[in-house]
Amino acid sequence: MKVVSIVGPSQAGKTTLAEALATLEGAKPRKHVLFGETAVTRFAFMGEDWALLEAPGGADHLPQLGPMLAASDAVVLCVPAETEAAVLCAPYLRLVEAAALPTFIFINKIDIAQDRTSEIVAALQAFCPHGIVLRQIPIRKDGHVIGAVDLISERAWEYHDHARSSLMELPESIRDREAEARAELLEHLADFDEALLTELIEDQAPMTDEVYEVSTKVLQHHDLLPALLGSASHGNGMMRLMKSLRHEVPDVAETRARIGALAVGALADTVKHLGKTVLIRALAEGVAPGAKLCGAAVGSIVDVDGKTQLGALKPGEIGLTVKTDHLSLSGPLYTAEGIVPNPDWMAAHAANHRLILEPENERDETRLAAALPKLLEIDPGLSLGTDPATGKTVLGTQGPLHLRRVLEKLEADFGLKLATAPLVAALCETITGTAQKQYRHRKQSGGAGQFADVVIEVSPLGRGEGFRFTETVKGGAVPRNYIPSVEAGAREALAAGPKGHPVVDLAVNLSDGKHHAVDSSDHAFRTAGKMALREAMAEIGTVVLQPVSKVVISVPSTYAGGLSPLVSGLKGQVLGFSADPAAKGWDLFEALMPAASLPELFQSLGGATRGTASFAATLDHYEEQY
Ligand SMILES: Nc1nc2c(ncn2[C@@H]2O[C@H](COP(=O)(O)OP(=O)(O)OP(=O)(O)O)[C@@H](O)[C@H]2O)c(=O)[nH]1
Ligand SMILES: [Mg+2]
The missing domain is CATH 3.30.70.240 (Alpha-Beta Plaits)
Structure with a gap:
């Protein structure tokens, strides 16, 4: 089985494209939708097994692409046929570049294209260090695209709605443009192939098969990104794209070499009553129910229909794990014993949409604390933290849509109704001047009394210096063993200044004091230290x-x-x-x-x-x- 991810900006036509490719041979494809509308579609094409992985576009879904791409042999970047959309494709180009995955560009919506194909490619090229080369150019009539020419075979195809394209004669009007585009493609390819270069220099026409061979090689090495075109919603260009995938997508051995794992967790979900399910792809022999993966045994493995039990997965095959709670998408490159660390390109963007999360019902605190880590295991775009000011849970998501998806999931699958509150940046305060303060703590209540007397000098420190405590006590006015208590008391006073915020950037020097042989204690000196600093701060004044x-x-x-x-x-x-x-x-x-x-x-x-x-x-x- 070969696995291909379809990625691209929102509304580019990825879902339509997956559907069109999967139904080329008429049979009903098997599709399984997981958390956040990521989907896997299984189908057969020319006697071979295929799976397409697909997630919605937009920044909210970007972190989900890491595991998906790691599990894929190649990627199709689906881009709308307009130059304005190129910048929206930039995050995806960046990702496939960093992952060095074999990448096809599919220029979709050619039926409504206003811009020239070469201009669309040029706009995309601004975000891609490797060459993007057109494999096809559109044939236009009266301003509409009616077909496409393959630049390798030089055959022209006329589009028909939801039907196979038919061969047509290469229109006279496009011959020059075709020759120019083909020459450009060959020049690009020749950069990576000596024999082809020699032929071009010697003005020999290269054989079609040879050009296909070089194209496959440069795709697989991620030297060039071929661009094909069509219209997913009209079913145009689908056969061409699928045949290119069939001929050129490397098989699982290449993916195994690139990823270095036994299996990859590509997509995941939690299902009510069933628990966690992870779509895994086997990259080598040895992935089976009961076999060790990531340090523990795999439960059962079912097909994407969610029902049919599968046995051992052959290298390349996919299945949904059930009762295999230890698998996580945060480290999805599984070996038998553990994981291969995620490569850098898989790192998700910081989850900067951060809010305080609270159960509407206080009794649900514990259940929320149990549910959140489970979500983190199926969603690489989430982060969890604690608000230092309130101690409450802080949930980081990729954006409002992502947050909504997570809240819906927590309610539907975990029965948790939650409220969110904005996160307030923690403020501090510090003093603006110096003061000397004497404080005597004395209490006479029944038995042993309490006595401590301290003199402190308080002064500001530079930003970021925190707190410094020194002492210059002479002649044992404050006995040595009580000095740490004075410091501890001063530190207690730092918890909240006169304006109620933690206090930073100040120095305290204990210069003098008095003690009593019977009534002095650690406790008494601690209290004196705390009160002395409190009064000093109130006297000096603080700023926030x-x-x-x-x-x-x-x-x-x-x-x-x-x-x-x-x-x-x-x-x-x-x-x-x-x-x-x-x-x-x-x-x-x-x-x-x-x-x-x-x-x-x-x-x-x-x-x-x-x-x-x-x-x-x-x-x-x-x-x-x-
Ligand atoms: N004109 C035209 N419309 C298309 C084509 N392909 C898809 N569409 C339309 O574009 C819209 C978006 O298509 P989808 O397939 O849902 O796009 P998507 O990339 O999956 O979008 P997200 O999942 O939101 O990221 C739909 O209304 C499709 O019918 C095409 O080739 N031509
Ligand atoms: Mg979609």
């Missing part, structure tokens, strides 16, 4: 500090210039931007932003970059809040 994050935004270069006003508008400070050496057509834009602005940054960035940009934020420093 807000956290400032360093933000690195990964953005298609076309949008980078527009980010400066956006960042400034959110009280951020632009540090600059430059080309990302790791991704063609992308910039890294750096800024300092109040952490309180990050939710708004997430929102505005989505709008300003049509959902293509992502960012990572780390706490950089605290600064005075005005």
